[in-house]
Amino acid sequence: MYKVLHFGDTHLGRKHPSKISKKRVESSIKAFRHVIQKAIQEDVDFVIHAGDVFDTVYPWHTVIESAKKELQNLEEAEIPLYCIRGNHDRSFGQGRSLKGLAIEHLTSEYIHLIDPQASEFPQNGYIDHDENIRVYGLGYHASRTQEILREFKPENEKFNILLMHDFVEGVTRSYSNSIPKADMIAEKDLQYVAIGHDHEPNPEQVINSTTFSATGGTVDYDFNTTNFRKTFNILEIDEENQNIDVDNHKVPQELELRKKKFKVGHSPQQIRNKIEDEIQEHKEYAYKIKIQGEISSGQEIQTQKIADEVEKIDQVVLADTLLDVKTDEVEMAESKGEGFNIYEHLEDNLQQNKLEENFIQMHERAENMLSNEENLTRSGFSLQKQARKNLREKIDNQIFGDIEDEA
Numbered sequence: 001m002y003k004v005l006h007f008g009d010t011h012l013g014r015k016h017p018s019k020i021s022k023k024r025v026e027s028s029i030k031a032f033r034h035v036i037q038k039a040i041q042e043d044v045d046f047v048i049h050a051g052d053v054f055d056t057v058y059p060w061h062t063v064i065e066s067a068k069k070e071l072q073n074l075e076e077a078e079i080p081l082y083c084i085r086g087n088h089d090r091s092f093g094q095g096r097s098l099k100g101l102a103i104e105h106l107t108s109e110y111i112h113l114i115d116p117q118a119s120e121f122p123q124n125g126y127i128d129h130d131e132n133i134r135v136y137g138l139g140y141h142a143s144r145t146q147e148i149l150r151e152f153k154p155e156n157e158k159f160n161i162l163l164m165h166d167f168v169e170g171v172t173r174s175y176s177n178s179i180p181k182a183d184m185i186a187e188k189d190l191q192y193v194a195i196g197h198d199h200e201p202n203p204e205q206v207i208n209s210t211t212f213s214a215t216g217g218t219v220d221y222d223f224n225t226t227n228f229r230k231t232f233n234i235l236e237i238d239e240e241n242q243n244i245d246v247d248n249h250k251v252p253q254e255l256e257l258r259k260k261k262f263k264v265g266h267s268p269q270q271i272r273n274k275i276e277d278e279i280q281e282h283k284e285y286a287y288k289i290k291i292q293g294e295i296s297s298g299q300e301i302q303t304q305k306i307a308d309e310v311e312k313i314d315q316v317v318l319a320d321t322l323l324d325v326k327t328d329e330v331e332m333a334e335s336k337g338e339g340f341n342i343y344e345h346l347e348d349n350l351q352q353n354k355l356e357e358n359f360i361q362m363h364e365r366a367e368n369m370l371s372n373e374e375n376l377t378r379s380g381f382s383l384q385k386q387a388r389k390n391l392r393e394k395i396d397n398q399i400f401g402d403i404e405d406e407a
Ligand SMILES: [Mn+2]
Pocket: 009, 051, 052, 086, 088, 197, 198, 199
């Protein structure tokens, strides 16, 4: 029997939103600490991390130091960690060679970065934990992942675990046809597939005797629109009968984003009182306050005063006020603080005609492409020609239907 801890998408050093970057960075480290401490308490045999250890290849140097400190506790408990490179753990240097940076600072005999090039998988893509368990690791390889996995065939008598970092159709959310499919992976002789990349956790699934699990992240990534659970798994593996018990646990958050709606007419003080009533002592909060309703023309709502009043509460580190009000003449939507928010704009304006979901997906797709440095020009700010073309085609498809299928 083996006990294993599986987590991922820890995004250490995540700074967004910049107004509370320090709090956010601390919160990413606290979540990481919580999970590592659990591994030690539970005395697991080893830990697996499914990618995006760091949020960026250049985090604050204190972030790398903190990560090392937490991992040193793991090392002292003699618990090995097997991890892979997520899309946030990668960067490309001259000649398109892969550079490691932040993640490569994590060197110790107990930390194993399984990091094969696409062409090296599976030969250099695994580590034998011992004579019973083999851990395959495939980092983020963008559109190549599906093809790499199609060719892959584990040939051994061991209990095989695969760490991967991508969406998987049939298990996670999916935005494209080029992502690997769970059914295809389930044809291989794999017992457990640990999936990173999707920050929304998905309950484990057994397909053709392969257990798939995507735990999601340990911190709130976008800190704006989504509110996914933050989780990790503790696995109990019976390697002889190839049986796995998956126990999903919550990662507590000491910094929480809350959204709250108020009707027009509440005073800043009233809003503050309402919020004060619901906060807990040992936590910190960022509040997004939406004021909704109808106002007569000329009537003003003091968004900044509301934010200021709410920020007077000790545990509130950030408050933003958004207006969603109607007047007789024009519809207004004004935001204070961080400025224009595309998700909220889409949410507010597209609900009625059901385009909302489509537009959010398009935006997410563009954002995903922009977060992959392979798609970017030298400057690192804009998409290369080919990537632009791909994006345009995909968006065309989304708007006008799948043209290829009709041909
Ligand atoms: Mn991620």
